[in-house]
Amino acid sequence: MLINKNNQKISLTGTSTNYQKFMRIYRWNPSLKSNPWFSIYPILINSCGPMVLDALIQIKDYQDSTLTFRRSCREGICGSCSMNINGTNSLACLHSLKTNEKFITIYPLPHMYVIKDLIPDFSNFYAQYKSIKPWLVSNLSLSKKEYLQSKVDRFELDGLYECILCACCSASCPSYWWNHDKYLGPAVLLQAYRWIVDSRDSTTKSRLDFLNHKMRLFRCHTIMNCSKTCPKSLNPGKAISAIKYQILKK
Amino acid sequence: MGSNPILDKKLFTNYMFKFYILNRPIAPHLLIYSPQLSSLFSIWHRISGIILISLLTSSLLTIKLVFNLNFSLLLALPSILSILLKSQWLANYVYLFSLTIFLYHSFNGIRHMIWDLGFLMSIKDLFKSSSILIFLILSVLYLYLLNL
Numbered sequence: 001m002l003i004n005k006n007n008q009k010i011s012l013t014g015t016s017t018n019y020q021k022f023m024r025i026y027r028w029n030p031s032l033k034s035n036p037w038f039s040i041y042p043i044l045i046n047s048c049g050p051m052v053l054d055a056l057i058q059i060k061d062y063q064d065s066t067l068t069f070r071r072s073c074r075e076g077i078c079g080s081c082s083m084n085i086n087g088t089n090s091l092a093c094l095h096s097l098k099t100n101e102k103f104i105t106i107y108p109l110p111h112m113y114v115i116k117d118l119i120p121d122f123s124n125f126y127a128q129y130k131s132i133k134p135w136l137v138s139n140l141s142l143s144k145k146e147y148l149q150s151k152v153d154r155f156e157l158d159g160l161y162e163c164i165l166c167a168c169c170s171a172s173c174p175s176y177w178w179n180h181d182k183y184l185g186p187a188v189l190l191q192a193y194r195w196i197v198d199s200r201d202s203t204t205k206s207r208l209d210f211l212n213h214k215m216r217l218f219r220c221h222t223i224m225n226c227s228k229t230c231p232k233s234l235n236p237g238k239a240i241s242a243i244k245y246q247i248l249k250k
Numbered sequence: 251m252g253s254n255p256i257l258d259k260k261l262f263t264n265y266m267f268k269f270y271i272l273n274r275p276i277a278p279h280l281l282i283y284s285p286q287l288s289s290l291f292s293i294w295h296r297i298s299g300i301i302l303i304s305l306l307t308s309s310l311l312t313i314k315l316v317f318n319l320n321f322s323l324l325l326a327l328p329s330i331l332s333i334l335l336k337s338q339w340l341a342n343y344v345y346l347f348s349l350t351i352f353l354y355h356s357f358n359g360i361r362h363m364i365w366d367l368g369f370l371m372s373i374k375d376l377f378k379s380s381s382i383l384i385f386l387i388l389s390v391l392y393l394y395l396l397n398l
Binding site for chain 2: 026028030035036084086087088105107108109110111112113114115120121123172174177221222223224225227228229235237238241242244245
């Protein structure tokens with residue numbers, strides 16, 4: 001476990017800063033007929049990269065190669081490594097290891113079915129995303145020119161298009177925990193608002209009619225856990241409130 | 251979802267079917283998620299609503315059924331409570347507790363109405379409005395205790 005790398009950090013202050021931390025990770029294996037358990041791994045901060053994802057990769061490389069998790073870009077843009085770290089949902093590649101806590105507890109995304117270890121099942125999430133028809137429906141016939149959009153109209157999409165569909169917000173919403181089969185969840189509703197507010201889209205009325213439903217939209221009770229936990233600092237709660245306002249205005 | 255509602259319903263129930271067959275566990279949620287400011291205020295809004303309803307119904311029921319009194323006597327509420335609880339200071343505490351709960355529910359209700367209009371929805375405004383809420387409740391309680 002003590003790995004000497006050539007670029008290992010050397011402390012110039014001389015104080016014995018405690019570099020060792022323990023990672024408590026939720027594990028479950030479908031082939032073993034057992035209940036989920038915790039595995040505890042020690043890591044040294046100065047021989048590991050700065051983020052939780054680096055620690056996970058180091059554990060998988062040197063300590064326990066059966067640890068399973070999703071990862072891809074390591075820079076917070078793909079949304080693969082979303083998990084619950086120390087009680088809040090975040091991307092592992094964006095969550096720093098340099099906290100004052102000795103134990104870092106990692107769970108998969110709350111109230112999602114676990115395929116293995118830290119990997120949740122997203123099929124329900126993707127089906128809900130498909131149900132809002134996340135594509136442009138324009139009323140232009142086959143035209144040889146681009147469909148132009150003014151700067152003001154394009155500004156409406158800022159804060160909505162950056163969503164990476166990591167599902168951190170939906171997995172943090174207690175309303176989505178209790179009604180995940182019917183309620184669409186903040187991530188999908190943010191994307192629904194992105195298509196409603198797009199000036200090039202012509203099916204706004206049918207989108208709003210689809211969302212004007214007791215379970216699909218109005219299970220949101222403005223708990224605002226979603227905006228608090230978004231790793232990209234987006235605001236799904238505000239978008240859901242705007243959808244409700246648009247439905248009531250019609 | 252798509253053009254064929256029967257096929258879509260089959261697809262949707264297929265996912266649920268998969269969950270029942272495969273015996274996968276659900277990742278822990280309520281006990282492991284760290285309490286956030288947002289979720290705490292929301293759950294206390296619901297709990298305070300339940301407490302207020304139960305207080306109201308229990309007091310109305312005891313007045314009507316146990317004491318057989320008219321509701322014109324509601325004007326002397328603390329004295330009725332002291333008759334019920336047989337001590338003046340305990341009645342004051344119960345009154346203070348129910349006043350706090352009522353204030354919390356009303357102010358948070360106003361905040362919910364502001365949210366429904368679309369204002370104060372960012373995270374910074376969330377922190378500000380939560381601290382203003384707590385400050386308002388404490389100041390109203392302080393003024394009430396001063397005037398006692």
